[in-house]
Amino acid sequence: MTPAAPLDAADELAGFAAAFSKPPGVYLDGNSLGLLCHAAEASLREAVEAWRTLAIRGWTEGAEPWFGMARAAAVRLAPLLGCEPADVMVGNSTTVNLHQILATFRGPERPFVVIDGTHFPTDRYAVESNLRLTGGTPDEHLIVVPPEPDRLLDEERLVLEVAEHPCLAVLPSVVYTTGQLLDMKLVTGAVGGTLVAWDCSHSAGVVPHRFRDDGIDLAFGCGYKYLNGGPGAAAWLYVHPRLRDRLPGLAGWFGSAPARQFEMAAAFHPAADAGRFGIGTPHVFSLAPLLGALRVLGDAGIDRIRAKSVAQTRFLLDYGRERLGRFGVGVVTPDDPARRGGHVTFTHPDAAKLSRALRARGVVPDFRPPDMLRFAPAPLYTSFAECQAAVDTLETILSDNAHHELADADDLVT
Ligand SMILES: Cc1ncc(COP(=O)(O)O)c(C=O)c1O
Structure with a gap:
């Protein structure tokens, strides 16, 4: 069983994802632009x-x-x-x-x-x-x-x-x-x-x-x-x-x-x-x-949304540290849930390239200068499995050094 599976199995909000039009891949950019739901x-x-x-x-x-x-x-x-x-x-x-x-x-x-x-x-x-x-x-x-x-x-x-x-x-x-x-x-x-x-x-x-x-x-x-x-x-x-x-x-x-x-x-x-x-x-x-x-x-309900959000950011922090720490990936988001909003920010000197490499593999985070990679699960439509997949993909990129193959980009919206 994957680490995310029991969390998804217990997720009271899992059914809401069907109310959204989700593009293919893993979308972790709902703190920049939320996805379209059928009701909207x-x-x-x-x-x-x-x-x-x-x-x-x-x-x-x-x-x-x-x-x-x-x-x-x-x-x-x-x-x-x-x-x-x-x-x-x-x-x-x-x-x-x-x-x-x-x-x-x-x-x-x-x-x-x-x-x-x-x-x-x-x-x-x-x-x-x-x-x-x-x-x-x-x-x-x-x-x-x-x-x-x-x-x-x-x-x-x-x-x-x-x-x-x-x-x-x-x-x-x-x-x-x-x-x-x-x-x-x-x-x-x-x-x-x-x-x-x-x-x-x-x-x-x-x-x-x-x-x-x-x-x-x-x-x-x-x-x-x-x-x-x-x-x-x-x-x-x-x-x-x-x-x-x-x-x-x-x-x-x-x-x-x-x-x-x-x-x-x-x-x-x-x-x-x-x-x-x-x-x-x-x-x-x-x-x-x-x-x-x-x-x-x-x-x-906002309280259920918050409960899932806290669980998802907890998962990203723990699983992210476990899988990515050895590649020099840091975390700036507070561990205390009372001091944590809806997204998790990892740091790495190559964050811009890592963001682009993730997008090329269907995972959409975003980059904020100088070295921040934001992962924003949206409790209404993001699963724990998707959070895990994002970290796993980043781990693969880092261990293959795949981001080094990317040319430097001028655009900061990566
Ligand atoms: C904290 C914050 N304030 C303001 C804005 C943008 O304001 P506006 O919708 O007027 O462009 C953003 C957009 O990302 C934001 O993150």
Whole structure:
């Protein structure tokens, strides 16, 4: 019996894989782009059909009127985030939602922004442009907290920096490189008076959140990773109810109270809920598949998803160390499940070539510079056998030195 077999035999979520269209091979890139599920395809088709048959009436008629789609998505997303639908706006892109948070909540009382040194680039670009737009400078007002020598962030150090500066901090729930899961409650609660906005792109849909119970101020994230909404899917933004009366920094007519939007008034009448942080016409074809995909996530339940995810990352860490350690493959992802998100990151000086060699053999991980190889099992459609196959394939490549045959590539998306 293979090491993965008993784990697959006991897997309560195994049946969900049939709800997805899986390309051949082993797909471990669901933290970059989740796979298409049949429900997402059906809800996208429904939206196209409404366009074909109802035209403009699609906004208000049909099975899922477009006008209410963002709210319907918020209803399905809220249980994954541990909040009420009224706390969530689904729409825009992740980057635009961060701009919205910065434009709405930073203000003169918070001249500084604290970010971590492991940030995803778009977060820093957005923060720096917001500083420039508001008369600040990145040199003076941006505080970057570096990771420790083991590449992980130290929450205590983040708290100290946040405490020292009147700021809005922008931090990751799960670090996209290392897979480290931060203690959001601890960091948010440690410093009164500051606000922390969490980029939850790498946790939503795979790690359960308790935003309301944990007193989380602000959060935002992608719809196309573990939420499986499809390439460029609508993103989301969460605002704690105690902050919700702020007028949006970036206002637009799709932030209006729905009943008043078509008065076409000069005055902005914001929605009472987080819908006020919407801006323009929703991207219906980027919202529709998300609706179907969220139904599947809801059926599986986020706690069961997390339990399987923790077991899969545990398996990858243990089996990976056992089979790959002798080839100089290291691990940067924390062993403690409470500090681990949904993916495992191995390190090797030839990580870029190893990623390409794996893809050539039908295993899809991804590479992040300078030396990281990310394996992201998606509990809804990845089996333990596939996790094992990925490690076995990597072991074969390393023992045959097959990656040395590859020419150096210019592209970093490997
Ligand atoms: C942590 C994180 N934030 C933001 C983004 C991207 O934002 P957007 O959807 O606006 O491109 C990504 C994309 O991979 C991400 O990993």
